[in-house]
């Protein structure tokens with residue numbers, strides 16, 4: 001990406017360009033490389049991929065596995081291309097996501113999109129975005145362990161279809177993807193960054209770290 005364009009994106013997400021980057025390595029300590037030793041599951045034949053995605057989406061939108069289906073407006077499946085090197089994982093839909101049926105919309109979604117654009121990613125073309133929970137917890141309360149346990153298999157199936165080369169988890173919840181050998185980098189949730197703009201620079205360091213991990217993997221293949 002052209003440096004000037006990147007600067008424009010960084011300005012748009014509120015990062016001070018003059019700030020020292022001396023602690024750029026520190027945030028690496030906050031990253032998690034999922035260390036599952038097993039190989040990723042084989043991707044389905046290309047002709048079957050679209051059908052499997054559609055079947056999974058339909059299953060999620062009709063799901064009644066946990067009580068959250070009683071209070072949601074609609075399930076929030078995920079958004080992005082059917083194959084993408086990058087997967088961004090959030091916690092659960094909020095009110096706006098529940099209303100519109102798409103993850104990361106509203107102010108936090110706009111900030112996430114701006115951050116992703118700063119490293120050359122776009123939800124319409126090369127990054128997939130999904131939540132761990134596909135239905136909104138009432139009042140935006142924290143997801144309960146039994147809800148995560150019920151819903152996580154859907155995300156695992158999304159990952160199997162997507163075959164991402166890197167995953168970026170935003171928010172407090174970190175999950176182990178022990179069956180997959182895909183790096184998982186953890187960073188701040190955009191909603192938190194809207195409340196705490198001073199930490200945007202740390203999130204930017206996380207994104208740069210994720211990009212470097214991705215490039216290392218891409219170069220090694």
Ligand code: SF4
Nearest residue numbers: 063065066134135151
């Ligand atoms: S949160 Fe997940 S498991 Fe619970 S009803 Fe929604 S889709 Fe089903």
